[in-house]
Amino acid sequence: MDMITAVRGFKDILPQETGKWRYIEETARNIFSDFGFREIRVPILEKTALFKRSIGELTDIVEKEMYTFLDRSDEYITLRPEATASIIRAYLEHSMYSADPVAKLFTIGPMFRRERPQKGRYRQFHQINVESIGLDDPRIDAEIILMLTQYLERIKIADVELQINSLGCTTCRPDYRKKLTLFLRGKENDLCEDCRRRISSNPLRILDCKRKNCIHAIENAPKTLDFVCPGCNEHFAKLQEFLNIFGIPFVINTRMVRGLDYYTKTTFEIVTESLGAQNAIAGGGRYDGLVRDLGGPDVPGTGFALGCERILSLVPFKDDDFLLSPDLFIAAIGDDAEKLSFILCNRLRLRGVKVETDYAGKSLKSQMKKSDKLKCRFTLMLGKKELMEKVAVLRDMQSGIQEHLTIDDFEDIIVKKLQERK
Ligand code: AMP
Numbered sequence: 001m002d003m004i005t006a007v008r009g010f011k012d013i014l015p016q017e018t019g020k021w022r023y024i025e026e027t028a029r030n031i032f033s034d035f036g037f038r039e040i041r042v043p044i045l046e047k048t049a050l051f052k053r054s055i056g057e058l059t060d061i062v063e064k065e066m067y068t069f070l071d072r073s074d075e076y077i078t079l080r081p082e083a084t085a086s087i088i089r090a091y092l093e094h095s096m097y098s099a100d101p102v103a104k105l106f107t108i109g110p111m112f113r114r115e116r117p118q119k120g121r122y123r124q125f126h127q128i129n130v131e132s133i134g135l136d137d138p139r140i141d142a143e144i145i146l147m148l149t150q151y152l153e154r155i156k157i158a159d160v161e162l163q164i165n166s167l168g169c170t171t172c173r174p175d176y177r178k179k180l181t182l183f184l185r186g187k188e189n190d191l192c193e194d195c196r197r198r199i200s201s202n203p204l205r206i207l208d209c210k211r212k213n214c215i216h217a218i219e220n221a222p223k224t225l226d227f228v229c230p231g232c233n234e235h236f237a238k239l240q241e242f243l244n245i246f247g248i249p250f251v252i253n254t255r256m257v258r259g260l261d262y263y264t265k266t267t268f269e270i271v272t273e274s275l276g277a278q279n280a281i282a283g284g285g286r287y288d289g290l291v292r293d294l295g296g297p298d299v300p301g302t303g304f305a306l307g308c309e310r311i312l313s314l315v316p317f318k319d320d321d322f323l324l325s326p327d328l329f330i331a332a333i334g335d336d337a338e339k340l341s342f343i344l345c346n347r348l349r350l351r352g353v354k355v356e357t358d359y360a361g362k363s364l365k366s367q368m369k370k371s372d373k374l375k376c377r378f379t380l381m382l383g384k385k386e387l388m389e390k391v392a393v394l395r396d397m398q399s400g401i402q403e404h405l406t407i408d409d410f411e412d413i414i415v416k417k418l419q420e421r422k
Helices: 015-034 048-055 060-065 084-093 138-154 173-186 193-201 203-208 212-217 230-245 308-312 335-350 364-373 384-389 407-421
Strands: 045-047 067-070 076-079 103-112 124-133 160-166 264-272 280-286 301-307 328-332 355-357 378-382 391-396 402-406
Touching (some): 015 124, 015 138, 045 048, 045 084, 048 060, 084 103, 084 124, 124 308, 138 160, 138 280, 138 301, 301 308, 378 384, 378 407, 384 391, 402 407
Antiparallel strands (some): 045 076, 160 264, 391 402
């Protein structure tokens, strides 16, 4: 019969890989908690309207990449392409702002975008998302960037570049948009088809186009930074001052607009040269109008998302570095020994010892091989003779030293030995 494979762009994370995943997730949880962020878990499915309204109808994500379905109840629902919108929805739905508008939240989980799969780009991928809602202060932007760079340092990702930009606010952006549109009209014939369409719908996105001709055509396009109002200008200057206090190097990338419509003022990205075309590891920025646009009070916010698959392709660890080897292997020969092994194994597991055994009736030699392959610390050998004499041999798999132990005392002895080793 035909084998049914996974859907294109959807990947399994295999047992030998999950150690690394847990490590990057736990390190994030630890650092984020030092900075006062709390974990939230939001659904993977949301009403389509949530993403249309927050990300923007005329973005690539909403136009081309969402997995949207008509539910049996005749409502359109979407597999989340990002987490910010869901977190803000939860913030509003549970009135988290009523006692205090400030909420510092993070979530870790899968996102779905129907992009063309390639190295570093999947249709189901995972993000670590951080959102700091409630404060407009540039110290918050600096703080989350500090937390992000500290995280990357802790998981030993080097050679990255922090790029920052300011996109202005509702006061200054319309004027900039007008100037940019005017400039782009003059370059219409040099732009790709997508960008030509974007001139009237979403001109800022053109600054982000990766096509050579477009990059060339917009070389002298007006920059957001030349148009930002005094308030946005000061916000951006302070952000830079605070980054400097912590010695966080950055470059200003006036072309960085990011793919989602809700950004205001600060935007930032962490990029690396080591990933080829998909060079962004993390991205984020401020979204001061989003909470209001989603039907809530006028509360500002800022945040970022890190791509887990991309981080994992950069961390200098091997799958084996996270291998959780068993403490003990019980090699049993014969029915009675196997029965005792079954009892010992599970009693020790109940006491927190990692124990493996083999119920397939294999030879002692092949059981010893298996113990070696699993990198067990000790192997207990149990046979007919051992059962009769009530004494069994315990082998330290690293040193090869063997000792005789009374079977009745074995449980306590092994527990003590493992504690001493810790
Ligand atoms: P975004 O939500 O587009 O700002 O993306 C934030 C981060 O998620 C990026 O910097 C990437 O590391 C990661 N990312 C975005 N899209 C994908 C994808 N299709 N596959 C893998 N990682 C992705």
